[in-house]
Amino acid sequence: MSTESPDELPGRETRRLGSLRLRLTLALPLLNVLAVAAFEWSLGGDAPTPEGLARLAWLVLLLSAAQLLLVELWMLRPLRRLAAGCEAMESVPMPLTTDGEGAAPRLAVELDRIGHAMQRARDSLWQQEQAARELQRELTEQRQQLDQAQATLEANRRELASLERVDTLTGIANQRVFDEALRREFKRAQRQRGLLALAVLDLDQFRQFNETHGREAGDAALQRVAALLSTRFKRDTDLVARLGGEEFVALLPGFGMAEAQGVLESLREELRALRLPDGSSEQPLTVSIGLAAASPAHPYLSAQALLQAADEALYIAKHAGRDRLSLAA
């Protein structure tokens, strides 16, 4: 293995090529002389004349010149280019050296650069955290605004519902319509000395029903009850309404106490048979009913008094154990 430094090789090769060319320039004519002499000798002719020697000398000269030209073109020139290429490569500075002198400063520079990059990454992370916090704050603000808007919307919805005449959940008349109808029908009954029955119906343990089956099932139950009431009381003069929550009323012009009681008792049974919400409930949904009836024999001073009498009867039904109909005194 060579002990010379790789840095010395191109200079040395160039020198060797120069020396090789010199040797070839000397050696080729000599070899040609020998070759021609051997050739003449092999022919075994007479001793050479001066003209013959001159001709041979020219021949050797021409042959040598041609050979040197070929060697120059095919061998020496490519080799010189190769050597020049090696020298050019040597002149390019190496990006990394393994010698001890350059390595330490370069390492320091690299470490410094890495340090700066880490600092930049930390800065960027901090900025992103700030941006995320800002975003979170905006989100909280917007959520609060949304909550406020929802509360306002709900208040408006309630106000609108009170102005409307239909209960939005069940589709039957609402309290507003009922109040008007009660005043109107009471006056009519008074005027005509007719009959007017009023029933207040309140579903039993509905809070528990909601808790057991869910609020949606509770809504569905309220709709089923409203539908049942509408089916049972469908004369033109009848009015069923939802007063709110799980409380309904039935206003029955022309009905006395006994007549209304009969219809309401069968309705109570029908409701029990509904087996809400999905038919699998062990505990059927029941209703308590308070019934009051105005008649010439049993007049009330006002529509409000009639309603109060029905409410009191309902109260009694609830306190007597629910799932029953109670008549006003």
Ligand SMILES: Nc1nc2c(ncn2[C@@H]2O[C@H](COP(=O)(O)OP(=O)(O)OP(=O)(O)O)[C@@H](O)[C@H]2O)c(=O)[nH]1
């Ligand atoms: N699903 C549903 N539930 C309602 C609605 N309105 C009121 N409620 C619920 O009805 C329940 C009424 O509860 P309470 O007033 O304690 O009456 P209750 O549980 O039926 O008890 P009693 O009347 O004493 O038999 C409450 O849980 C209300 O949330 C409604 O529109 N839909």
